[in-house]
Amino acid sequence: MKRISIIGTGVMGEAITKAYIRKGYQTTVWNRTPSKTKPLTDIGSSLAETVSGAVKSGDLIIAAFTSYEDLANQLEPLDLNWEGKVLVNISSGTPERARAFGEYTLEHNMPYLDAAAMSGVRRIGDTEEGLFLFSGQEKHFKSMQDVLQILGKINYLGEDFGLTPLYDSALFTMAWGSLIGFYNASAFVESEGLDVRRFASVAGSHTPFINSLFREHSSAIHTGQYPDDDGNLAIHASAMQHVVAVSREKGLNTIFPEFLASLFEKGIANGLAEEGIASVFKILKKQV
């Protein structure tokens, strides 16, 4: 059974350590302020006095610092033997920063994966709702796949270290689209005295359909051909104008449906009236 070391035991590192302890793994923790590891050593984790000690005690070493700089500051002074080990780093940053750090690890023969925790701290160890992304050399992902999957659903993106922060930003924007749509629909539903919790349940049952639109529309975007299988932009513009009008009657803030309606109008003004709805992509990509 592989041994897991966690360096940096803030809220993220702590949740990660607990997920491995729950599954019966031998864990070692290190933190700049040793007293902060007490909740973890109390439940069975070993304490490393130094970062070197934590690396020596683990097969998989997970770094959970705030930034790449914090990790670099800890690792760069050390001369460590990384043979048979893999370092996984969960820091937020730009693709450029991720690539620079990735290059550093290649130069120093550190088997390394850049990682992103997409579902926050509370879903660490949740294989239904927790999503972790990885980029770097595939052989390192494969060698640690069995233990990485303790963290949640895991997805290897490719060699380019910048892929994890890129996907992180993209999924963040995508998630906010879903959330703003849900909040707006909730305001609409609640203005009729209906229970938004019931609406959330129906909304959840609609996502397999929306996911299938993601699949089909990504093919449309890829080819640049936008079939109108799900209606064309003119039809959706008219339906959205209806939502704007009803929302206004209800005394709601119409900022979101108006934003969409104006986007559709812009598409129509640029010749997309009869195109499938995914052609809105052309506006966002500045193709029209």
Add this chain to the structure above:
Amino acid sequence: MKRISIIGTGVMGEAITKAYIRKGYQTTVWNRTPSKTKPLTDIGSSLAETVSGAVKSGDLIIAAFTSYEDLANQLEPLDLNWEGKVLVNISSGTPERARAFGEYTLEHNMPYLDAAAMSGVRRIGDTEEGLFLFSGQEKHFKSMQDVLQILGKINYLGEDFGLTPLYDSALFTMAWGSLIGFYNASAFVESEGLDVRRFASVAGSHTPFINSLFREHSSAIHTGQYPDDDGNLAIHASAMQHVVAVSREKGLNTIFPEFLASLFEKGIANGLAEEGIASVFKILKKQV
């Protein structure tokens, strides 16, 4: 085995009839232009010469006209015996129109359900991705549940006939939130030369998490208390400003991330900086 009659065989009525034929049901179709039913009678459906005939031949009668008016024009001249039968109507319209027609059916002892097909024509009969909503008297839904579920995933909303069009508008807005988020993220990803089809697959694997946010945030909205479990508005505003900056560098249209960033700023200006992200609802509901 219940007999199914379909009145109005445009694209929607045709898809519905085919779904029942596939499952071995005895179907009867009626259309104002009888020749349009040929693709259905060719594959085994019976043809009714009149609307009365179609109603007599069915236990479940599904009306798939464009509007409530079209249906009313067909039914109002008739004096039919609806005992043991249920009429299900799939027309788009306002909650007021749905309620007015529902009242008419109550006055005339017509067992009636207002319905909405949420996933378009192509997913009729698809129990994974097709969603159908119903409102009206629950006893009618229950008596026909076994045959209605041939249409897709079915969900009974309540007695108020206006619930189906209300949910229809709400789910339409919600779906557009998800789509605009996805298209924007696709533009972001494609600008790095990455394959949007691969992104769509990762995006799909993120929806169980987003659905769990819908559930949790609907409880927050219901109680009016917004815990910061998923970060507060100030943190998300800062992350969204980062997306705006990166998108601008990539030469993308920044209209969507800027829309979100300005919404967050409005929330922060109204004292929501430390509140959980679902507090954006307060802006959309004009509570702040």
